Amino acid sequence: MLKYSKQTRLLLAVDCIVFGFDGEVLKLLLIKRGFQPEKGNWSLMGGFVQDTESLDQAANRILKQLTGLEGVYLEQLFTFGEPTRDPIERTVSVAYFALIDIQKYQTQMSSDYQAEWFQLKRTPKLVFDHQEMLEQARKRIRYKAAMHPILFELLPTKFTIPQLQNLYECVFNTTIDKRNFSKRVLATGLLIKLADKDKAGSKRGAYYYQLNMQNYYAKFQAFMNFIPNPDTL
Amino acid sequence: MLKYSKQTRLLLAVDCIVFGFDGEVLKLLLIKRGFQPEKGNWSLMGGFVQDTESLDQAANRILKQLTGLEGVYLEQLFTFGEPTRDPIERTVSVAYFALIDIQKYQTQMSSDYQAEWFQLKRTPKLVFDHQEMLEQARKRIRYKAAMHPILFELLPTKFTIPQLQNLYECVFNTTIDKRNFSKRVLATGLLIKLADKDKAGSKRGAYYYQLNMQNYYAKFQAFMNFIPNPDTL
DNA sequence: CCTCTTTATTGTCATTTAAACACTTTAATA
DNA sequence: TATTAAAGTGTTTAAATGACAATAAAGAGG
Numbered sequence: 001m002l003k004y005s006k007q008t009r010l011l012l013a014v015d016c017i018v019f020g021f022d023g024e025v026l027k028l029l030l031i032k033r034g035f036q037p038e039k040g041n042w043s044l045m046g047g048f049v050q051d052t053e054s055l056d057q058a059a060n061r062i063l064k065q066l067t068g069l070e071g072v073y074l075e076q077l078f079t080f081g082e083p084t085r086d087p088i089e090r091t092v093s094v095a096y097f098a099l100i101d102i103q104k105y106q107t108q109m110s111s112d113y114q115a116e117w118f119q120l121k122r123t124p125k126l127v128f129d130h131q132e133m134l135e136q137a138r139k140r141i142r143y144k145a146a147m148h149p150i151l152f153e154l155l156p157t158k159f160t161i162p163q164l165q166n167l168y169e170c171v172f173n174t175t176i177d178k179r180n181f182s183k184r185v186l187a188t189g190l191l192i193k194l195a196d197k198d199k200a201g202s203k204r205g206a207y208y209y210q211l212n213m214q215n216y217y218a219k220f221q222a223f224m225n226f227i228p229n230p231d232t233l
Numbered sequence: 234m235l236k237y238s239k240q241t242r243l244l245l246a247v248d249c250i251v252f253g254f255d256g257e258v259l260k261l262l263l264i265k266r267g268f269q270p271e272k273g274n275w276s277l278m279g280g281f282v283q284d285t286e287s288l289d290q291a292a293n294r295i296l297k298q299l300t301g302l303e304g305v306y307l308e309q310l311f312t313f314g315e316p317t318r319d320p321i322e323r324t325v326s327v328a329y330f331a332l333i334d335i336q337k338y339q340t341q342m343s344s345d346y347q348a349e350w351f352q353l354k355r356t357p358k359l360v361f362d363h364q365e366m367l368e369q370a371r372k373r374i375r376y377k378a379a380m381h382p383i384l385f386e387l388l389p390t391k392f393t394i395p396q397l398q399n400l401y402e403c404v405f406n407t408t409i410d411k412r413n414f415s416k417r418v419l420a421t422g423l424l425i426k427l428a429d430k431d432k433a434g435s436k437r438g439a440y441y442y443q444l445n446m447q448n449y450y451a452k453f454q455a456f457m458n459f460i461p462n463p464d465t466l
Numbered sequence: 467c468c469t470c471t472t473t474a475t476t477g478t479c480a481t482t483t484a485a486a487c488a489c490t491t492t493a494a495t496a
Numbered sequence: 497t498a499t500t501a502a503a504g505t506g507t508t509t510a511a512a513t514g515a516c517a518a519t520a521a522a523g524a525g526g
Contacts, residue, residue, distance in 0.1 A: 009242035055314035081288035435502040
């Protein structure tokens, strides 16, 4: 088989920024890096791309190996290629971000894995350029969520409107008038009201809703925009 | 120096999707591929990432080598990594897109280079997965132009409002009411009206405008959205 | 049982923004 | 001087947005 001779070959890695939501605050999944350099320091979920797998496959494999997570929302973010980003050897990294409902995957993750959730506002120092990856990922989900209903990926199948609002407020780091919020979110036609209530958060209890999957796929491309003054898109 | 032993190393390429505008229609810059496989077929501007350069540097270098273009708007788009996308040897490609004013770089490009402009609606068949890259790039500039004033990168320093409208109509493949368009575009405060007119397009002539660079940088993050029913963002 | 407390839920009005729509102006050319 | 082709300009109506406050439900505690 022919080859492109005389060209440099590089290490290619994938790093996954995993966001989770517990109904209260946004969280980030981190892991203690298992090998040198920076062994033992907090890191995104990363690994090398293998010979025969696509980038998406690599991202899914690595996520599963390190956390047990499978079948989650995963999207390519950006590729980081500064020559010196890894001090050992040049490694270009394709970053992905994942959005998951913490509760749903709680069991799947369990204690077999070293991954730990951190409140987004209290993340430790990260290895290499992972901090930069995280910032980009936060920007991207804001940008995307302003026009697409991706944030539902972070919620359980059944969720309440106050939870949903809470999530939007976390992501956009703002506050939203609840009357206007529920008006607009209901106007999308994406929600189905259920008969039962979530009594955990209040005495009165808030009705559960679930996604109308039909409308969800139909409207994924052009969604609402109900974020008042998001800091930066 | 330590190395990550036993990991696969891959070829990493950069491909540039170069859009241009001549005041009339959107165009795409293509080149005849200079080596096997697919030698002689139409291709995006591509090349391999070298040992010591960043991805951005590689994209700029390749663009300059193949077209003479320098200092243009260049943004990372997406990374394509299907294992078989290059039949000779696995090559992962980081795609970039560029936006340029054709007239400005006309001289810079000249005849030293093999690159040729094609109307976007009449592009030939492209090598490998370059067609897919092109589609993604078109989506991305629509998406981005809906919120940021990037399309000005495609225009000369002095341009007319009909030209600007024409550009938006090309990119979003739609038609816009000219009264509403000029109202909104002027309301952004991004344009400075000049004293002279462009008499090329009409008897009466249309006033030239130029960007108010101060406001441009200030408002880059949150721009207008005046696209009625863009097909897909 | 009654009161208190907490959170969920619902509606109106004023303002802003968006969309539809047509005539006048200009200047070259015939 | 009449014609023509494109530039430029306002108004009206409908829809969306944003600000705003009172009521309902249910558990907790006296």
